[in-house]
Amino acid sequence: MTVKKKALPIMSDSSRCYGCLTCQLYCSLRFEKAVNLSKARIKIRRLVNKDTEFEISFTEDCDNCGICARRCFYGALTQKKAQEAA
Amino acid sequence: MGIPGYAGRILYVDLTSGRIIEEHLNDNLVTDLLGGWGIGQKLAWDIIPPEADPLSPENALILNAGPFGGTHIPGGSKLTFTTKLPLNGCFDTGAAGGRFTHMLKSSGYDHVVITGKSERPVYIRITDDGADLCDAEDLWGMDNFETIDVLTERHDPCSIIPIGQAGENLVKVSVTFLDKGGGLGAGGWPAVMGSKNLKAIVAEQGSKPIEIADRRRLQKAIDQVLNRIMEYHHRPKFVERGAIALTSGWVGLGGGFAWDQNEISDIHKGFRKGIACPTCPMADKERVDYFSGETRISSYMTAFMGLWEGFEAKDSLKGYENHVRYEDAANRYGLDHHNMLFGGGVLPVMLDLYEKGIITKADTGGLELKRDIETVLELLRMIAYREGFGEILAEGTEQALKIMGKDEKYATTIKGYCAFAEPRLKGLGTMEFSAITSPRGGICFQGYFGASAYNPMMPIQGWVKQAHKQGVPNEAIERIFTSDAFNVGRLTRYGEDYSSVYNSLSQCQRLYISRFYDIDILAEMYSALTGIETSRDKLVLFGERAWNLWKALNARAGFDRKDDRIPDNWLQPLEVGGEIHNLKNYYRTQDIKATDIEKLLDDYYDERGWDSKTGIPIRKKLETLRLSWVADGLEASGLI
Numbered sequence: 001m002t003v004k005k006k007a008l009p010i011m012s013d014s015s016r017c018y019g020c021l022t023c024q025l026y027c028s029l030r031f032e033k034a035v036n037l038s039k040a041r042i043k044i045r046r047l048v049n050k051d052t053e054f055e056i057s058f059t060e061d062c063d064n065c066g067i068c069a070r071r072c073f074y075g076a077l078t079q080k081k082a083q084e085a086a
Numbered sequence: 087m088g089i090p091g092y093a094g095r096i097l098y099v100d101l102t103s104g105r106i107i108e109e110h111l112n113d114n115l116v117t118d119l120l121g122g123w124g125i126g127q128k129l130a131w132d133i134i135p136p137e138a139d140p141l142s143p144e145n146a147l148i149l150n151a152g153p154f155g156g157t158h159i160p161g162g163s164k165l166t167f168t169t170k171l172p173l174n175g176c177f178d179t180g181a182a183g184g185r186f187t188h189m190l191k192s193s194g195y196d197h198v199v200i201t202g203k204s205e206r207p208v209y210i211r212i213t214d215d216g217a218d219l220c221d222a223e224d225l226w227g228m229d230n231f232e233t234i235d236v237l238t239e240r241h242d243p244c245s246i247i248p249i250g251q252a253g254e255n256l257v258k259v260s261v262t263f264l265d266k267g268g269g270l271g272a273g274g275w276p277a278v279m280g281s282k283n284l285k286a287i288v289a290e291q292g293s294k295p296i297e298i299a300d301r302r303r304l305q306k307a308i309d310q311v312l313n314r315i316m317e318y319h320h321r322p323k324f325v326e327r328g329a330i331a332l333t334s335g336w337v338g339l340g341g342g343f344a345w346d347q348n349e350i351s352d353i354h355k356g357f358r359k360g361i362a363c364p365t366c367p368m369a370d371k372e373r374v375d376y377f378s379g380e381t382r383i384s385s386y387m388t389a390f391m392g393l394w395e396g397f398e399a400k401d402s403l404k405g406y407e408n409h410v411r412y413e414d415a416a417n418r419y420g421l422d423h424h425n426m427l428f429g430g431g432v433l434p435v436m437l438d439l440y441e442k443g444i445i446t447k448a449d450t451g452g453l454e455l456k457r458d459i460e461t462v463l464e465l466l467r468m469i470a471y472r473e474g475f476g477e478i479l480a481e482g483t484e485q486a487l488k489i490m491g492k493d494e495k496y497a498t499t500i501k502g503y504c505a506f507a508e509p510r511l512k513g514l515g516t517m518e519f520s521a522i523t524s525p526r527g528g529i530c531f532q533g534y535f536g537a538s539a540y541n542p543m544m545p546i547q548g549w550v551k552q553a554h555k556q557g558v559p560n561e562a563i564e565r566i567f568t569s570d571a572f573n574v575g576r577l578t579r580y581g582e583d584y585s586s587v588y589n590s591l592s593q594c595q596r597l598y599i600s601r602f603y604d605i606d607i608l609a610e611m612y613s614a615l616t617g618i619e620t621s622r623d624k625l626v627l628f629g630e631r632a633w634n635l636w637k638a639l640n641a642r643a644g645f646d647r648k649d650d651r652i653p654d655n656w657l658q659p660l661e662v663g664g665e666i667h668n669l670k671n672y673y674r675t676q677d678i679k680a681t682d683i684e685k686l687l688d689d690y691y692d693e694r695g696w697d698s699k700t701g702i703p704i705r706k707k708l709e710t711l712r713l714s715w716v717a718d719g720l721e722a723s724g725l726i
Contacts, residue, residue: 018360018361018362018369019361019362020362020363020364020365020366020367020369021185021188021364021365022158022364022365025157025158025364025365026158029158029298029301032295033298033301034295034296034297034298035156035157035158035295035296035298036192036293036294036295036296037188037192037243037291038192038291038292038293039293039295043243045242045243046238046242046243048235048238048239049235053359053361053373073316073362073367074325074362074369
């Protein structure tokens with residue numbers, strides 16, 4: 001997957017993640033045109049016996065399209081503004 | 087290629103033989119029964135003998151994911167189940183939030199049917215390739231949360247339905263906690279798992295897609311709902327504090343509030359972290375990290391409500407710390423709050439009767455029943471392990487009273503299940519009336535009419551508006567409502583049918599999600615998702631059909647009008663805070679007596695088109711609903 005020219009980094013804050021998987025579902029929809037959690041480029045993993053309940057990670061195929069950040073209900077994912085990224 | 091929105095397969099696991107097979111989800115099942123819970127009733131009808139002992143290998147555990155389950159529709163993550171409940175022998179159904187529908191459908195299954203009994207403890211692991219039976223000897227004896235932690239390490243990403251010690255020991259007042267948050271199967275689902283030597287069911291994340299017929303159309307409908315949710319003025323407070331933040335008006339659920347909900351939510355917000363089911367913007371499940379002095383408790387709860395019961399009013403669990411200690415212990419063992427704690431629950435009834443001298447140390451095996459947290463925690467342990475007095479209490483309130491030779495009228499139960507509502511405080515609304523008519527017994531949420539049904543004295547205009555939103559036909563609205571009252575018997579039918587739609591879709595019906603939906607948006611989403619064009623009337627008909635099937639399933643198991651009865655206690659005055667409360671209608675303008683309930687039941691059966699003498703669906707009605715095979719079954723059993 002080619003990284004888009006204008007794509008800006010996705011910032012994650014797992015302390016604000018409630019584990020709803022909405023980001024993962026929408027990510028898979030964008031790439032697969034169907035719901036398929038296993039094909040998402042973002043992964044939300046539930047942790048055991050850790051202070052933070054969830055871990056957020058991205059696969060190498062993530063192109064920073066930002067759909068995960070746009071769909072996040074809880075502010076756990078944000079896309080850096082252009083001036084910050086510069 | 088199957089119907090979009092559905093995974094397309096049913097998985098059958100027989101624990102006796104170890105045989106695991108799968109079947110294509112027949113399109114006719116979808117067109118007749120919609121999905122999820124509706125199809126689950128049909129599977130139960132075909133597979134579980136009506137006379138089966140709930141704890142025998144003949145009983146089955148049936149898990150259902152409807153078309154919305156596993157998708158990105160907000161609140162589309164409810165797993166429903168069907169089994170014959172050990173507590174009361176009813177064919178039960180219920181819904182739990184969590185990741186299970188998403189994981190199950192990602193492996194390509196809409197339903198799982200588990201039969202038989204394993205010789206040794208096992209857990210089922212569901213994957214793309216079917217299912218494995220895995221050794222669970224090392225897990226046996228672990229509580230719900232420990233089991234989930236071990237299996238998460240082994241199988242994540244996954245979703246887990248565990249049992250704790252209560253399920254292992256066949257306790258009938260047991261429940262499980264799907265993914266540490268979704269309460270599943272109050273009244274003994276875990277005991278059925280325990281009777282099968284089944285410690286857990288794990289659905290791993292598979293790689294199968296869920297197709298969508300019209301993505302743009304579905305997204306438009308989703309965004310319409312999401313806009314409502316995200317702009318909801320109470321949402322920030324809810325996300326910060328959880329469900330307790332919005333419950334101050336909910337009088338009478340579980341026996342009446344004892345605490346100031348604002349005060350308790352001020353404390354609670356400092357210790358909680360919300361956890362969301364997939365697609366949920368409200369995050370009502372919670373992790374609690376409580377600490378005070380030497381006390382440190384990390385636990386999980388499902389929609390902490392500050393416990394809604396009169397029990398607390400008598401100081402047994404008063405105080406946030408005691409409450410957390412209770413929930414942590416009960417949730418770990420897998421003990422069911424409905425039947426342990428609420429109005430007619432094991433704990434309040436036994437403590438009351440002990441204080442009144444009706445039960446004594448001779449009944450309790452020498453145990454003094456004090457109203458303090460230590461006694462309560464010891465009782466929980468004894469029940470979970472069926473030790474001493476706990477052996478009797480593990481059977482549930484009604485049965486425990488029978489065993490002790492005490493009058494069953496002390497139990498506020500309906501069909502052996504604790505009555506969840508308290509109409510003497512709130513008035514007889516649809517939720518309270520539905521506790522009487524529920525084929526499962528006691529549970530009141532199926533009398534759903536939005537916030538109107540949860541709160542007392544809500545304006546009639548709000549009820550009428552909600553009735554339109556739920557698809558109640560105009561002619562029925564005109565018959566049922568006057569300018570200042572409604573016939574609760576007739577109206578309850580439509581709340582039940584609407585609930586049936588939610589369960590069949592796998593859509594969450596918790597008020598803080600469902601209040602943003604209506605029958606039209608549900609029909610629009612279903613049409614866009616599946617490509618099967620569906621109107622509001624068609625969707626309501628699906629709901630009615632599934633409800634009739636559920637009723638027939640229970641009729642075949644021996645339940646009829648005599649079981650749709652009001653608890654004796656509801657007809658007695660209730661004293662709270664020095665005030666006397668009698669059973670009255672919803673607007674509290676007139677007393678309700680036993681004869682009034684019978685009249686309202688007549689109206690309810692008439693509205694349903696059932697036989698008012700037996701309370702059972704008649705052939706003509708069933709044929710109208712394209713359920714002639716159900717009519718044949720009832721006729722073969724001599725019931726119609």
